[in-house]
Amino acid sequence: MYIFEAIKKKLHLFQINLSLVAVPIIAIDGVIENKVQLPCDIRSNNNDEISMVLWYKEGRDEPIYSFDVRGRRQYSNARLWSSPSALGPRAFFVTATNPAHLSIDRLESTDEGIYRCRVDFRNSPTRKQRMNLTVIVPPSKPVILDGATKAIWGLEERYNEGSDVNLICEVRGGKPPPKLTWYLDNTVIDESYHYDTQGGLTVNHLAYPKIGRQHLQARLICQASNTNLVPPQTRLLVLEMNLKPLIVQILTKETRVSADKNYDVECRSSGSRPNAVITWWKANKPIINKEINNYPIQNNQSLSILSFIPTIEDDGKYLTCRAENPAIPDSALEDKWRLDVQYQPVVNLRMGETLNPDDIKEGDDVYFECIVRANPKVYKLAWFKDGKELKNNSTAGVVLSDHSLVLQGLTRYSAGAYTCLAANSEGKTASNPVSLQIMYAPVCKEGKSEVVVGALKQETVSLVCSVESHPAPLTFHWTFNNSGELVEVPHSRYSHVSAPGTPDGQKEYQQFRGFRLNYTPATEMDYGTVACWASNQVIAAGRPYALHNCSATEMSAPLDMEELGTKSGTGLVVRCLEGYDGGLPIHSYQLEVVSDEDGGPILLNKTVPAGSNGPTFEVAGLTTGRSYRLFLYAINAKGRSEPAILEPVTLKGVAMYTTGEYI
Numbered sequence: 001m002y003i004f005e006a007i008k009k010k011l012h013l014f015q016i017n018l019s020l021v022a023v024p025i026i027a028i029d030g031v032i033e034n035k036v037q038l039p040c041d042i043r044s045n046n047n048d049e050i051s052m053v054l055w056y057k058e059g060r061d062e063p064i065y066s067f068d069v070r071g072r073r074q075y076s077n078a079r080l081w082s083s084p085s086a087l088g089p090r091a092f093f094v095t096a097t098n099p100a101h102l103s104i105d106r107l108e109s110t111d112e113g114i115y116r117c118r119v120d121f122r123n124s125p126t127r128k129q130r131m132n133l134t135v136i137v138p139p140s141k142p143v144i145l146d147g148a149t150k151a152i153w154g155l156e157e158r159y160n161e162g163s164d165v166n167l168i169c170e171v172r173g174g175k176p177p178p179k180l181t182w183y184l185d186n187t188v189i190d191e192s193y194h195y196d197t198q199g200g201l202t203v204n205h206l207a208y209p210k211i212g213r214q215h216l217q218a219r220l221i222c223q224a225s226n227t228n229l230v231p232p233q234t235r236l237l238v239l240e241m242n243l244k245p246l247i248v249q250i251l252t253k254e255t256r257v258s259a260d261k262n263y264d265v266e267c268r269s270s271g272s273r274p275n276a277v278i279t280w281w282k283a284n285k286p287i288i289n290k291e292i293n294n295y296p297i298q299n300n301q302s303l304s305i306l307s308f309i310p311t312i313e314d315d316g317k318y319l320t321c322r323a324e325n326p327a328i329p330d331s332a333l334e335d336k337w338r339l340d341v342q343y344q345p346v347v348n349l350r351m352g353e354t355l356n357p358d359d360i361k362e363g364d365d366v367y368f369e370c371i372v373r374a375n376p377k378v379y380k381l382a383w384f385k386d387g388k389e390l391k392n393n394s395t396a397g398v399v400l401s402d403h404s405l406v407l408q409g410l411t412r413y414s415a416g417a418y419t420c421l422a423a424n425s426e427g428k429t430a431s432n433p434v435s436l437q438i439m440y441a442p443v444c445k446e447g448k449s450e451v452v453v454g455a456l457k458q459e460t461v462s463l464v465c466s467v468e469s470h471p472a473p474l475t476f477h478w479t480f481n482n483s484g485e486l487v488e489v490p491h492s493r494y495s496h497v498s499a500p501g502t503p504d505g506q507k508e509y510q511q512f513r514g515f516r517l518n519y520t521p522a523t524e525m526d527y528g529t530v531a532c533w534a535s536n537q538v539i540a541a542g543r544p545y546a547l548h549n550c551s552a553t554e555m556s557a558p559l560d561m562e563e564l565g566t567k568s569g570t571g572l573v574v575r576c577l578e579g580y581d582g583g584l585p586i587h588s589y590q591l592e593v594v595s596d597e598d599g600g601p602i603l604l605n606k607t608v609p610a611g612s613n614g615p616t617f618e619v620a621g622l623t624t625g626r627s628y629r630l631f632l633y634a635i636n637a638k639g640r641s642e643p644a645i646l647e648p649v650t651l652k653g654v655a656m657y658t659t660g661e662y663i
């Protein structure tokens with residue numbers, strides 16, 4: 001009550017002062033369509049009574065409203081009047097408040113202006129108060145546009161993680177022009193706007209750099225306000241974002257896998273929004289496979305399961321799981337798995353590359369290479385001929401080394417099917433068989449070269465001649481020999497017999513051919529030796545045949561050589577004929593001289609190169625009267641022939657010694 005009195009006094013003083021100078025003006029804001037109160041103090045200072053309150057609006061001579069209590073005891077009985085051309089029924093003077101006020105309903109823009117109230121007291125002087133009523137027109141609801149396209153922002157639009165937000169907030173109208181403010185959740189982020197008088201638009205352009213995951217579903221609000229009297233106009237945008245995947249992981253990385261087994265490989269990715277697209281790659285090539293199943297799982301994770309059957313070729317390659325948000329460039333994450341594919345050995349056997357498998361003869365050397373691919377490494381490599389395991393045996397010319405087999409000094413029995421076999425922890429594998437065929441001249445089957453067959457005169461005997469050779473004999477004929485007379489048996493008298501079958505396939509390399517002769521002795525002269533001859537033109541390289549027709553001639557004149565160190569030496573010239581060279585050229589000849597008496601040490605060892613003269617040796621320094629034995633050899637790359645022996649040679653004077661025709 002005390003405070004109330006004090007205010008009253010103060011107001012009174014104030015009014016008196018101003019009524020002398022100028023009536024103060026109170027600014028009042030009202031919002032269009034809303035209600036506004038224009039205050040007017042009607043209290044008297046000294047319990048005086050009001051007779052009348054009159055309202056004026058600047059620009060009109062007549063009052064626009066009157067409150068008349070003359071002759072009434074109570075305010076509630078006051079006579080009220082409102083000018084219909086001004087506020088009409090929208091105005092009502094309220095005395096119950098302090099201060100009293102003129103209430104105007106449904107404010108119109110034409111209501112704006114300077115108002116005056118005049119309070120007439122019964123005794124006290126009249127009081128005047130002035131008010132400046134401003135009618136505020138709130139702005140329309142803001143509109144949000146995409147900063148780049150200027151299109152109205154749609155609900156479905158999304159920002160990529162890391163991109164810049166570029167938005168325009170626009171608001172039309174408003175009196176006075178509104179303030180436009182951008183909020184991110186509850187924080188002001190942009191208060192800069194401009195007003196375009198012509199278009200009546202207020203615009204705030206928001207550029208917010210590099211939004212991150214933390215901004216997902218943040219609320220961006222554009223607020224337009226030009227008064228505190230009514231709530232601001234706002235537009236809300238919930239920031240929808242595309243997020244990059246954060247994690248990608250192959251969950252089932254086995255340290256090793258076996259070829260041709262099925263594996264379900266799982267890969268999980270999280271962090272992407274919308275869910276990551278998972279793809280699989282092998283050695284940087286995409287796996288396009290219906291055996292991939294993708295599942296969205298809890299917490300916005302993606303799971304992909306690849307049903308994968310590794311092959312041998314996959315060993316050492318990388319299997320990659322890639323998670324990507326296709327909306328965000330360069331958002332892919334990868335996890336790689338290096339495949340250790342284990343498999344049974346893959347074995348391939350071949351004959352040495354430098355060899356011609358169609359031209360292998362007895363005495364040759366061959367080698368095989370066993371080519372093995374395996375993971376893990378093979379712990380065993382074995383070799384087989386016709387199913388029988390081969391062992392290292394250098395005396396038999398069988399040498400097994402790392403991944404090769406060497407066969408030295410082939411015989412026709414070396415022919416057969418060769419295989420190698422490799423084993424590792426995944427299993428063992430036998431190679432393809434490689435057949436070794438060895439060419440050799442025909443030989444009588446099973447070594448039976450001579451058979452005695454008895455026959456009566458006029459009896460027909462069936463003579464069968466079987467030979468083995470590779471390749472098969474080209475020519476074949478029969479001869480008949482009766483004490484020195486060798487005659488051809490006419491072709492008409494014999495026939496081919498098919499080979500006695502070789503069902504046991506391992507011997508397929510040995511070609512048997514049989515020939516049958518039906519022979520009927522007619523006279524005594526028809527008994528003798530029947531021989532069969534086969535030839536296949538295989539030249540087996542071997543040592544040369546022995547020299548033959550050797551002869552030694554004593555020389556009267558000493559030679560200019562003193563090999564035996566004897567002073568009065570006598571010389572010999574030894575000449576021979578060459579036999580078959582064994583299929584390889586003869587490169588030298590050798591002579592060994594030993595004493596005939598004691599058969600002792602070699603007295604002279606002499607080698608001469610082969611030349612146009614044929615085998616010719618000159619020997620000096622032999623002791624006259626002593627006997628010697630001369631051993632003569634031909635030598636080619638395969639070795640030394642059997643010796644031709646010239647004995648005994650006794651130097652007496654000029655003489656000539658010869659060997660037999662053939663040794």
Ligand SMILES: *[C@@H]1O[C@H](CO)[C@@H](O)[C@H](O)[C@H]1NC(C)=O
Nearest residue numbers: 025027113114132133134135
């Ligand atoms: C009334 O207020 C308006 C702004 O609301 C102003 O422009 C005008 O000058 C004021 N009039 C007076 C007389 O103070």
Ligand SMILES: *[C@@H]1O[C@H](CO)[C@@H](O)[C@H](O)[C@H]1NC(C)=O
Nearest residue numbers: 271273274275298299300301
């Ligand atoms: C997953 O995505 C949905 C909407 O797609 C979201 O409401 C939720 O928070 C996300 N969860 C996680 C863990 O990110």
Ligand SMILES: *[C@@H]1O[C@H](CO)[C@@H](O)[C@H](O)[C@H]1NC(C)=O
Nearest residue numbers: 391392393394395396397398
């Ligand atoms: C080696 O080969 C020779 C000749 O074929 C044979 O006699 C010998 O038994 C073999 N040695 C072994 C250890 O097999």
Ligand SMILES: *[C@@H]1O[C@H](CO)[C@@H](O)[C@H](O)[C@H]1NC(C)=O
Nearest residue numbers: 392393394398399400401402
């Ligand atoms: C076979 O013998 C050779 C030497 O003669 C040797 O180098 C090789 O390792 C042996 N192979 C096997 C399997 O014993």
Ligand SMILES: *[C@@H]1O[C@H](CO)[C@@H](O)[C@H](O)[C@H]1NC(C)=O
Nearest residue numbers: 481482483484485486529531
């Ligand atoms: C002919 O037969 C005789 C006696 O069986 C034998 O000594 C001789 O070497 C044979 N001659 C030929 C060329 O086969």
Ligand SMILES: *[C@@H]1O[C@H](CO)[C@@H](O)[C@H](O)[C@H]1NC(C)=O
Nearest residue numbers: 590592602604605606607608
């Ligand atoms: C004879 O000489 C040759 C080479 O000229 C040699 O290889 C051979 O071993 C010698 N023979 C003997 C028994 O000394």
Ligand SMILES: *[C@@H]1O[C@H](CO)[C@@H](O)[C@H](O)[C@H]1NC(C)=O
Nearest residue numbers: 548549577658659660661662
């Ligand atoms: C070899 O010697 C024999 C006698 O032993 C003879 O008949 C033959 O003609 C000789 N050969 C040559 C080519 O001189």
